[in-house]
Amino acid sequence: MPTYEILFTVRRLAKPDLVSCLKRVGEVLLDNHGILRKIEYLGTKKFPYKMPKAGSKTPGLHSSGSYFLFHCDLPYSSNLMISNTLKLDHDLIRVSLHSKNTALPEDYECTLAEEMLPPSYRKSVQNLIKEGRKKRDTKDLGPDAEKW
Amino acid sequence: MAFKLVQGILKSRVQISSVNKLLSHEALVYKPLIRQNSNFCPDDAPVSEMENPFKKKVTQCILCKYKIELNYKNPRLLSQFISPLTGSIYDKHITGLCEGQQNKLIDMLKKSRYNGFMGYIFKDPRFKNDPKLFDPTRPLRPNPH
Numbered sequence: 076m077p078t079y080e081i082l083f084t085v086r087r088l089a090k091p092d093l094v095s096c097l098k099r100v101g102e103v104l105l106d107n108h109g110i111l112r113k114i115e116y117l118g119t120k121k122f123p124y125k126m127p128k129a130g131s132k133t134p135g136l137h138s139s140g141s142y143f144l145f146h147c148d149l150p151y152s153s154n155l156m157i158s159n160t161l162k163l164d165h166d167l168i169r170v171s172l173h174s175k176n177t178a179l180p181e182d183y184e185c186t187l188a189e190e191m192l193p194p195s196y197r198k199s200v201q202n203l204i205k206e207g208r209k210k211r212d213t214k215d216l217g218p219d220a221e222k223w
Numbered sequence: 224m225a226f227k228l229v230q231g232i233l234k235s236r237v238q239i240s241s242v243n244k245l246l247s248h249e250a251l252v253y254k255p256l257i258r259q260n261s262n263f264c265p266d267d268a269p270v271s272e273m274e275n276p277f278k279k280k281v282t283q284c285i286l287c288k289y290k291i292e293l294n295y296k297n298p299r300l301l302s303q304f305i306s307p308l309t310g311s312i313y314d315k316h317i318t319g320l321c322e323g324q325q326n327k328l329i330d331m332l333k334k335s336r337y338n339g340f341m342g343y344i345f346k347d348p349r350f351k352n353d354p355k356l357f358d359p360t361r362p363l364r365p366n367p368h
């Protein structure tokens with residue numbers, strides 16, 4: 076089971092409503108065979124832009140809200156189900172599901188030195204030259220082309 | 224290190240061709256005369272074990288050099304790569320990042336904006352005095368377009 080981060084913004088709510096909202100989100104995760112590791116509160120702030128509820132037809136822009144972060148393990152199969160069910164909730168404005176390992180691979184090497192070379196010395200350009208122009212005459216007529 | 228290696232080789236060669244040998248019959252055969260304690264080497268072959276001292280350092284972008292990771296929850300770092308006037312991303316010929324890091328930057332900015340950590344059309348005025356990593360009027364490379 077890969078680890079995920081679920082980040083969502085909740086609209087301004089009274090405290091008992093907020094508690095019930097977070098419980099609802101947690102239950103959705105547990106019902107879909109997930110494991111909750113940690114819950115983080117990232118503060119109640121004014122948004123940098125007025126946010127509509129994503130995918131809703133009802134008008135209404137939210138100017139402030141609170142951010143929450145759920146660290147959890149989820150199976151691959153329930154990944155889509157969870158993000159779809161959470162988006163239907165009216166109290167959540169934006170919901171997004173990110174995988175944890177977003178870092179570049181460990182054997183990644185900086186390619187800046189190669190990119191700074193003049194174009195004819197770059198490998199990507201050399202491959203293009205080797206490939207040459209595509210032949211315009213040849214057209215793919217399918218497997219039965221020789222019979223005609 | 225390399226200088227000591229060269230010195231050791233010189234000493235061993237000077238001992239073999241000493242002045243006494245020159246007085247014998249072998250002196251008739253032409254041999255290059257070597258003064259003691261001189262820096263002359265008979266065969267000027269390069270030292271094979273030594274590294275090339277003129278090798279240039281491999282240039283790296285600022286994120287690979289200091290091993291900084293971009294994250295969508297860190298809007299302060301991300302907003303150093305956007306324009307203070309329009310809030311849009313600078314291209315890689317201005318930011319001076321390699322292709323892998325630039326693609327990651329674009330990806331992380333997209334996530335950060337969607338989740339409401341950053342605005343789409345402006346830079347947060349709290350970060351206006353942050354140090355500048357590059358000068359947009361003087362790009363490192365010519366514009367690719």
Ligand SMILES: [Zn+2]
Pocket residue numbers: 184185186187283284285286287288320321322324
């Ligand atoms: Zn790099």
